[in-house]
Amino acid sequence: MTDNGSRNVGIAKDAPEAMIRLENLSKTFPGQTESAVEDLSMEIPEGEIVVFVGPSGCGKTTTMKMINRIIEPSSGRIFLQGEDVTKVNADKLRRRMGYVIQQIGLFPHKTIADNIATVPMMLGWEKKRVSDRVDELLETVSMDLSYRSRYPKELSGGQRQRIGVARAMAADPPVLLMDEPFGAIDPITRERLQNEFLRLQAEIKKTIVFVTHDIDEAIKMGDRIAILQTKSRIAQFDTPERILTDPANKFVEDFIGAGASIKRLSLSQVRDIKTASWPVAVLSEGSEAVRELMRKSGKDSVLLLDDRRRPKRWVSADDLAHAGRIEEAGWPAVSIVEEGSSLYDVLDTMITSYKGSAIVVDGEGRYEGVVDFDTVLGAINEMRPLEQQRPELAEGAAEQRDRS
Amino acid sequence: MTVASAKTGGTLPRWVGYLTKPVLLGLACLALYFWVSGLELDSIEQRELNAANITQRFIEHLELTAAATVAVVVLAVSAGVLLTRPFASRVSSVLVNVANIGQGLPSVGVLALLAIFFGLGFQYALIGLIAYAFLPVLRNTMVGLRQVDSSVIEAGRGMGMSKNAVLFRIELPLAVPIMLAGIRTALVITIGTATLATFIGAGGLGALIETGISLNRTPVLVTGAVLTSVLALFVDWLAGVAEDILRPKGL
Amino acid sequence: MGFLRYLASRWEHLLELAIAHAGVVFLSLLIATVIGVTAGVLVYRRERSAEVVLAVTSTFLTIPSFALFGLLLPVFGLGWTPTVFALVVYALLPIVRNTIVGLRSVDPAITESAQGMGMSRWRRLFEIELPLAWPVILTGVRVSTLIIVGIAAIAAYVNGPGLGEDIFQGISRIGSATALNLVLGAVLAIVLLALIFDGFFALLGKLTTSRGLHDR
Numbered sequence: 061m062t063d064n065g066s067r068n069v070g071i072a073k074d075a076p077e078a079m080i081r082l083e084n085l086s087k088t089f090p091g092q093t094e095s096a097v098e099d100l101s102m103e104i105p106e107g108e109i110v111v112f113v114g115p116s117g118c119g120k121t122t123t124m125k126m127i128n129r130i131i132e133p134s135s136g137r138i139f140l141q142g143e144d145v146t147k148v149n150a151d152k153l154r155r156r157m158g159y160v161i162q163q164i165g166l167f168p169h170k171t172i173a174d175n176i177a178t179v180p181m182m183l184g185w186e187k188k189r190v191s192d193r194v195d196e197l198l199e200t201v202s203m204d205l206s207y208r209s210r211y212p213k214e215l216s217g218g219q220r221q222r223i224g225v226a227r228a229m230a231a232d233p234p235v236l237l238m239d240e241p242f243g244a245i246d247p248i249t250r251e252r253l254q255n256e257f258l259r260l261q262a263e264i265k266k267t268i269v270f271v272t273h274d275i276d277e278a279i280k281m282g283d284r285i286a287i288l289q290t291k292s293r294i295a296q297f298d299t300p301e302r303i304l305t306d307p308a309n310k311f312v313e314d315f316i317g318a319g320a321s322i323k324r325l326s327l328s329q330v331r332d333i334k335t336a337s338w339p340v341a342v343l344s345e346g347s348e349a350v351r352e353l354m355r356k357s358g359k360d361s362v363l364l365l366d367d368r369r370r371p372k373r374w375v376s377a378d379d380l381a382h383a384g385r386i387e388e389a390g391w392p393a394v395s396i397v398e399e400g401s402s403l404y405d406v407l408d409t410m411i412t413s414y415k416g417s418a419i420v421v422d423g424e425g426r427y428e429g430v431v432d433f434d435t436v437l438g439a440i441n442e443m444r445p446l447e448q449q450r451p452e453l454a455e456g457a458a459e460q461r462d463r464s
Numbered sequence: 465m466t467v468a469s470a471k472t473g474g475t476l477p478r479w480v481g482y483l484t485k486p487v488l489l490g491l492a493c494l495a496l497y498f499w500v501s502g503l504e505l506d507s508i509e510q511r512e513l514n515a516a517n518i519t520q521r522f523i524e525h526l527e528l529t530a531a532a533t534v535a536v537v538v539l540a541v542s543a544g545v546l547l548t549r550p551f552a553s554r555v556s557s558v559l560v561n562v563a564n565i566g567q568g569l570p571s572v573g574v575l576a577l578l579a580i581f582f583g584l585g586f587q588y589a590l591i592g593l594i595a596y597a598f599l600p601v602l603r604n605t606m607v608g609l610r611q612v613d614s615s616v617i618e619a620g621r622g623m624g625m626s627k628n629a630v631l632f633r634i635e636l637p638l639a640v641p642i643m644l645a646g647i648r649t650a651l652v653i654t655i656g657t658a659t660l661a662t663f664i665g666a667g668g669l670g671a672l673i674e675t676g677i678s679l680n681r682t683p684v685l686v687t688g689a690v691l692t693s694v695l696a697l698f699v700d701w702l703a704g705v706a707e708d709i710l711r712p713k714g715l
Numbered sequence: 716m717g718f719l720r721y722l723a724s725r726w727e728h729l730l731e732l733a734i735a736h737a738g739v740v741f742l743s744l745l746i747a748t749v750i751g752v753t754a755g756v757l758v759y760r761r762e763r764s765a766e767v768v769l770a771v772t773s774t775f776l777t778i779p780s781f782a783l784f785g786l787l788l789p790v791f792g793l794g795w796t797p798t799v800f801a802l803v804v805y806a807l808l809p810i811v812r813n814t815i816v817g818l819r820s821v822d823p824a825i826t827e828s829a830q831g832m833g834m835s836r837w838r839r840l841f842e843i844e845l846p847l848a849w850p851v852i853l854t855g856v857r858v859s860t861l862i863i864v865g866i867a868a869i870a871a872y873v874n875g876p877g878l879g880e881d882i883f884q885g886i887s888r889i890g891s892a893t894a895l896n897l898v899l900g901a902v903l904a905i906v907l908l909a910l911i912f913d914g915f916f917a918l919l920g921k922l923t924t925s926r927g928l929h930d931r
Contacts (some may be wrong), residue, residue: 130831154833165828168926169846179832210928227832237831465791568909570868572879573902576886580895623782638780656779660869663886673785682789689785693778 070102070286070297078103079235079267080127085136087122096122098291100136105284106234109266113278114288114295114315120271121239123292126155127269128237140235155179158228158236158266162243164220166212172198173208173212173222179231197226202256218249225257229266235440236268244276254280255400259423275316279304279326280402287312300327325404325440330397332440335420335429340365345374347386350375363393363419369426371396371419399428403436410436465514485701489694494537496690503683511683518691524667525695528586528658529651532593536650540598541643544605545631560606563599566609571596571657575664584665589658596657597650604646642709646702655696722801723918729878733904736877739795740864740912743802748856751807755814755852756840765815772808777831780805780866784873798867804861805866813855817848851926857916868901878904 082102087209088095097119104110112120125131127138137146145153166175173194180190198205201222212220213387221241228236243248258281261268272278278285279300287295287303289311289431295307304324307313316323339357341350343364354362354377375383375390383389395413397406399420409418410433417432500513511517547556573591582588612635620630636643662670667694676685722729751772758764775783780801787797821844829839845852871879878901885897 128831130827151833151835154831156833159718159828159831161828161831162823165824165826167825167829167843171927178829178834182833182838211925213927224828268907277777362795511893545927559816564861565906565913567858568906568913569877570865570882570902570905572869572886573882573898573905576882576889576898577895577902579889580885580898584889641835652777656781657783659779662885664889670781673781677785685785685788689782692782693786696777696779696782697774 068099068101068148068293070294072103072105072284072297072359075103075105075284077106079106079141080104080269081139081142082123083124083137083139084128085133085138085378086133087119087126087131094132095291097133098293100292100294102294104267104269104287104299106267108283109268109270110259111272111278111283111285112288113268113275113285114292116273118290119292120273120288123288124237124239124269124271127235128157128159130154130159136348153379155183155231156233156235158230158233160224160228160236160238160241162240164224164244166220166223166227169214171209171211172215175212175223176227176230178227183231185231193230197230200229200260201226218253221245221253229264234267236266238268239271240268243272251405256396257281259400276323276326279323287315293338314439326402327408328403328439329399330401330403330406330420330431331399333403333431333435333448335431336435338363338430340427341368341369342367343386347380347389349378350386351377354380361390361415363427363430364390365427368424371421371427374415393419395419397431398423403439406431407436411429418449467574482705483614486698489698489701492690493694497507500683500687505683506681508675509681509683512672512681513687518672518687521667521669521671521688521690524586525692526657526668528589528593528661528666528668529654529699530591532597532654532658533647533651535590535594536597536601536654537647539594539648539654540601540650541605544602544609544643545604545636548606548609550573556606560603562713563603566599569596572660572663575657575660579664586666589664589666590662592664593654593661597653600653601646601650604649605639605643608642608646609635611642612638641707644703644707644710648700648707651702651703655692655699659692718896718899722900724892725896725900729881729900731847732876732878732880732901733908736864736867736879736905737804737912739794739798739870739876740860740867740908743799743806743863744856746799747806747859748810750803751810751855752809752814752852755811755818756845759818759897769808769812769815772811775804776808776862781872782870784875787816793874795876797873798870798877800864801870802867804816806863809855809862810852811855813850813851814859817855818844819885820851821847839858841902844924847928850920850928853916853920853923857913860912860916861909864912868905878908881888 081104082100085097085100086095100123112124114120122131126133127137129145132150133146134434137144139145140153167173167178167329170340173191176194176197177190180193185193188295194207194208198207203219203226207215207219207223215223227427228238242253245253254277254392270278270280272282282300284298285300285303286297289295295315296303297306301324303312304316304320304327307320308318313320313435339353340363341353343366350364351361354360361374363371364375365374366372371393373387373390373392375386378385379390379448395409395415395418397409397418397420401420406418409430410416415432417430419430420428424427503509505513518596546552547559571592574596575589578588578592578595582591616634616638617630621627622636623634658668659670659673661668663675669688672684672688674688675691676688677680745747754768758768766805783801783804786796787800791797791800825843825847826839867875867877868879868882871874871877881897882902885894885901888894888897
């Protein structure tokens with residue numbers, strides 16, 4: 061929860077050791093009478109993604125930039141892994157943290173490989189080690205090794221952002237600072253990048269400070285969220301779950317916006333619920349095998365996969381009877397979600413699907429199972445223990461919110 | 465102009481900043497005057513450094529400069545307008561390149577060639593000055609017209625303005641700042657080239673410098689050099705003020 | 716004599732003058748580039764200082780070259796010294812201005828990400844900002860070259876080196892047969908030098924600019 065009162069402090073309960081500790085940080089820019097950040101204290105637990113979210117001008121970016129002292133604090137102290145780094149050499153400090161900004165800032169005159177290798181080279185790694193690391197990182201961000209010798213101008217926005225992340229992780233810093241890293245990207249690519257990033261974080265478990273103005277992104281990405289008001293006053297610092305179920309004040313409620321309860325669906329992923337299976341056949345097996353499968357299963361349609369087990373088409377018995385080639389029978393399978401997608405996304409997809417269901421695929425696009433409304437409804441019900449078991453409590457909480 | 469205004473800081477009115485340069489120039493002239501009058505001048509120096517001679521040289525210089533600049537502006541701006549019309553697009557990029565290289569032409573060489581082909585005197589020097597300043601003003605006009613945002617032109621045509629109307633009411637006003645800069649450059653270049661006009665018998669302040677060097681009379685040399693520089697800087701300042709005044713509001 | 720025969724007979728002399736001409740231009744450019752780029756680097760982040768520097772260097776360019784040579788005569792005498800001094804002074808403005816413009820035009824996101832990665836001020840300047848500003852700076856050097864190739868011709872009047880010598884000789888002989896040949900030969904040689912220098916810098920630009928920056 062948040063210890064607010066008159067002090068601006070964000071300490072996480074039941075959290076691991078603090079990787080970063082901010083103590084009474086304040087910033088007033090020269091020539092301004094009002095401070096941008098006022099007396100902020102916070103602990104950022106190790107291995108977690110902490111999201112700073114708030115309206116424009118609340119100081120969230122300023123606060124993050126004080127952590128690596130791109131903006132020097134007017135007062136207060138910063139601790140990294142227990143060490144007071146407020147006054148140490150700033151350049152050396154920054155080499156211990158990864159830094160990703162919205163416009164990315166890749167060096168246009170250097171190759172992708174040289175871009176990624178920047179910090180390791182500065183730290184004096186030997187060439188072979190650097191080169192291996194570059195290859196390793198390219199694979200990590202799912203980019204072909206041939207991109208090593210290309211230049212930033214040849215890459216798309218999404219690709220550049222991946223390289224930006226790779227570059228930030230090159231020297232394997234314990235901390236990553238990310239300022240609206242997916243802000244300048246189209247929504248489709250952004251979602252893909254977010255999913256990939258979460259997959260990555262599950263493996264590497266870095267301590268990440270993530271700034272965004274988008275509450276939905278915060279809910280999706282954050283292990284813990286700090287909702288900030290003007291001057292970076294902490295309105296609530298907690299897990300997304302608790303923020304959604306128990307907003308601390310009206311500001312937080314307004315910020316979450318309508319549909320807070322539905323947003324809780326963003327917190328569960330498809331892979332967390334049990335998918336059903338459905339009869340599937342590979343296209344190349346031919347129509348006879350498919351007919352046989354349909355007869356045996358007793359279902360009225362079959363899902364066809366390609367040779368890499370990626371879903372391609374739905375066919376019914378009727379379609380098989382009338383169509384010529386099997387590749388053209390039935391209709392294309394479009395309601396597809398990745399296993400990392402949230403229940404929110406799944407519901408969204410299912411509403412517009414033909415059969416009221418969605419196909420779940422893994423990271424490579426291969427078939428895993430299907431979900432339908434019943435499955436998802438069951439999962440939703442499991443999320444409502446408080447309201448289900450103690451209805452008076454739920455009502456009381458709602459009353460309190462209306463009053464405050 | 466920006467130096468002048470920067471130097472005055474926040475409390476003085478802006479026009480005071482504009483006065484810095486002419487005041488400095490005036491002081492330089494004063495210093496020169498006092499220095500010269502304190503010297504013992506021999507007969508040659510006296511012949512050169514009296515009010516009548518200096519004034520005459522001044523006028524010769526100004527006449528050359530004024531005539532040449534007017535001619536250059538009329539010719540080069542018209543040519544610039546014509547060459548930026550769509551029908552000239554292929555020729556124009558070649559010409560801009562030529563104009564760039566043409567800057568490497570030695571002014572004194574151009575003047576000498578004219579003198580050889582046609583003769584000495586004011587009119588031929590004038591042609592030389594025009595020829596030499598033509599390319600820079602042409603280039604500036606073309607660049608200035610080209611950088612007018614094409615979407616502004618499109619908006620004008622879309623509102624029903626004829627091509628001529630677009631030219632006179634949109635393109636030219638928007639290109640004025642760059643054209644003015646070009647005119648200013650023309651003035652400065654011409655004053656400089658006119659200094660060399662003395663070599664082909666057209667007089668001007670350069671005559672003082674030439675005499676001073678060839679006859680080894682430092683006072684004459686210094687007077688000629690200082691007066692020429694002061695004139696050039698003063699005209700440049702004047703042109704800068706005009707630029708600021710004539711710039712369309714909102715640009 | 717006919718111009719072509721003149722060229723045939725005097726080409727060694729012209730070549731000698733041309734080499735001297737090129738030499739004094741090249742030397743002056745080198746000095747001006749060092750001074751100009753350094754000045755640009757020192758002031759590009761400070762509005763006021765930059766304005767002062769630009770105003771001073773543009774004042775130099777406004778002073779007629781003949782007058783400047785005249786003023787330098789009592790101080791430096793004749794020959795190479797006043798010539799190089801004057802040419803350096805004339806070459807400064809385009810170089811300083813382009814250095815400032817070039818450095819200021821570097822995308823702030825790039826410098827910020829470099830700073831965020833822990834690059835020191837010096838490193839940022841030499842590894843990121845200067846390489847990115849280099850094409851613009853080089854253009855400034857090119858412009859300066861064209862300017863001083865022409866001005867160097869006037870230096871001959873104060874016994875400076877170069878092709879101006881022939882031009883002034885031709886002037887002193889106006890009316891005689893040799894005048895045209897002398898002047899024309901020198902003028903053409905100067906234009907040729909300008910073209911060669913320009914081509915040299917175009918090539919240098921292509922070779923020293925990272926492939927990642929080409930054809931924007």
